Amino acid sequence: MKYAFSFLAVIVLILIAGVGSQIAGMPYFFGVFVPYVAIAIFLGGFVYRVVQWAKSPVPFSIQTTCGQGKSLEFIKHNRLEAPDTTAEVVARMLLEIFTFRSLFRNTKSEIHDGPKITYESSKWLWLFGIVFHYSFLIVVIRHMRLFLNPVPEVVAFLDWADSMFEIGVPSMYMTTAGLIGGAALLFSRRLVNRHVRYISLVNDYFPLVLIFAIGVTGALMRHFLRDGIDIVAIKQLAVGLVTFSPVINGEIGAIFYIHVFLVATLLVYFPFSKLMHLGGVFLSPTRNMKNNSRAVRHINPWNPDIKPHSYAGYEDEFREFMVDAGIPVEKELPAQKD
């Protein structure tokens, strides 16, 4: 039901933009107003969320160590998995962010008769995740060719490299396929893997369907629904948006407005959803803290003033026993009066 609902929501979004943009005067609403609002909400929301996180302190040093910590000279320190210096932490974080290192460790457990539990390496999630995220990243960078004039060389190069295989006319981008395929695979995984299926919420299906639809509308626009897709007009609009002087020249097909509207939805949705893991992964204390907590004191800004049950109070309660047992005391017993 939850995934069906996600499809429904995306279909409604498509209808709104597809029908809406055909009404006279509305192209400016969908082509200018909506993108500006979406970008504003995205940036504002993103910053707001990160500031909200940063406002809460990190009271304790709670790094998760996944390897040997730094100790004696002859014990080999695992510098990536139990980092001791800032450089080591940065290396750990970079690997996490660029290679999804923790996911790479993933195993799948099964219980057999005996009982016997087995753990097999399982890299599907890692693979789908990598394909999906890198495709997403490159798709986003490639889009810069629309917004920037002249097109930076990196972007032009990516564009060229991405369509190297020259399948179709214009030739297909590998990352478009990666994005659509990746989203589809992640979605299928949600349905097929029983654990994931049980925990999945609308919040989990919806962004995948949305991104899938963004990818599909983009590909349709490039390869199939070329009618009314006037690249010059689109580039003019995109550059106009960036330079705050947007104009819409001539007619642009509905598919373009649908694509843009879905992207706008994603932007608006982003800061208020789990997609914020983009920002959160950098701030996760179990990964970004050094494992040097015995060598360098970590400060808790709200460290409460709590004293132990005092030794004096302890000795007062047990002095007699302590003296009897020959345990040294601070205060001797009062002289016996008989």
Place this chain on the structure above:
Amino acid sequence: MAVPKLEQLSKSVVQGPSLATGAIPTRDWMDIPVHFKEGNYAYPAKKEKVEYLDSQKGLSFPNARIWSPEDDDWKLPEDWKEIILNGLKERLGKFRSLKIFMDCCVRCGACADKCHFFLGTGDPKNMPVMRAELLRSIYRNDFTLAGKLLGRMAGAREMTVGVLKEWFMYAYQCTECRRCSVFCPYGIDTAEITIILRELLHLVGVGINWILEPVSNSNRTGNHMGLQPHTYKDNVEFLADDIENLTGVRINPPFNKKGAEVLFITPSADVFAEPGLYTAMGYLILFEAIGLDYTWSTYASEGGNFGLFTNNESMKKLNAKMYAEAKRLGVKWILGGECGHMWRVLHQYMDTMNGPADFLEVPKSPITGTVFDNTASTKMVHISEFTADLIKHGKLKLDKSRNSHVKATFHDSCNPARAMGLLDEPRYILDHVVDWVEMPENTIREQTFCCGSGTGLNTDEIMELRMRSGLPRANAVKYVHEKHDVNMLSCVCAIDRATLTSLMDYWNPGVRVCGISELVGNALVLEGETRGELDDGLRTLL
């Protein structure tokens, strides 16, 4: 409650209809209420223990009362819901980890089958992600825009008594072992969630006795067992007597001795019950062999800290005794015995909470001259670090053949492994004192499985649950037991020594449990000893 027979449970974990074995529950998890019955919950804290703790300066344990999880009415305070939501709000402001972990989970499921409670019970709510969702759903409802607008559609739900009961159930079916956090792409640590859940529950007087009684004992007498100073001393001296019988060497352990170089602190369980006693004998023999100038303390006579399983205030209060005592006695540095959660507190919390320990010196081994720079600020060294350094410098005369009755394997305790990175020091020691093998690779080091009874869950009334959650660990031991005739499961944790013993007796009879220091004690050749053949090491009955 009686524990099911081995055959029964062995079948049940494989064939019982559960998410772990392949059955998908038909109802949404939000619609499945918890049901408490004898055997599936740990007993609530005794009223007088809660009252005692509440009376202690700096601690707050309100709403002490007599109640039972099996009753419909938990006698919660009138404004319980406000208390919980305000408590959550306060903690969101105090812990960035909580906010990040609430916001960033993508429900990718990488953590789902990493939890020993899930593997042993198949209960979907024991998937780490689901455990966090129990809280996240409330967070969404009251603290996020999407939750407020879309409600259940966005995975939000209202805080109800039913939810509170669910929290109690599942916050006490998590041993804060952090295995899930190793696999999560964002390092989401369900232990943090469980810690917060337990803190919140204490605000409305919901806690378990197996934790709060040790906390109050530890506060008053200095140790969990409630051993008073003379008894504590007696216990250690009994061990010295045993050592004398076995080796002919008389050891006179010093207590509360001012001016000693080193203060030694270990979990009180080590001087209280088998098999920890043998580990404590190992310490005594080691210190005697090297002539360490040290002292035990009866005031700081507990290395463990059940405050970690309660709330950060009680953790701080209990831990503060260590530095207070080190200062009073005027020692130079502190040496800590073998314990898991104790070392999480010492490694990650102590200095922050109760430091800076500027009245101590950077620990330096008086025997080898090694300076323990990795403890430059806390001034507290782990016994395995200390011993490994002694061995490396050839300061111990070790006769490995004295452990020839032992074929060991090594259990990494959760906290030294994942909250400290103490992995290879114990292994280095093992290499020098005993013949041993590793368990399968996905069950050791940072991927180690919990004993299943940590965080104060080693209580008898939930034995079936413990045997289930301990299954992944037991299963890995079984593998080396059958393949390599392993007969001893060694570890560096006092809770493990107790809990793994029950676990082995149930799943792998014939495998015993010991501390690393016991094996060191077995192998150590003492000067002037008149030791005969001890065919069971320090455990030999004369």
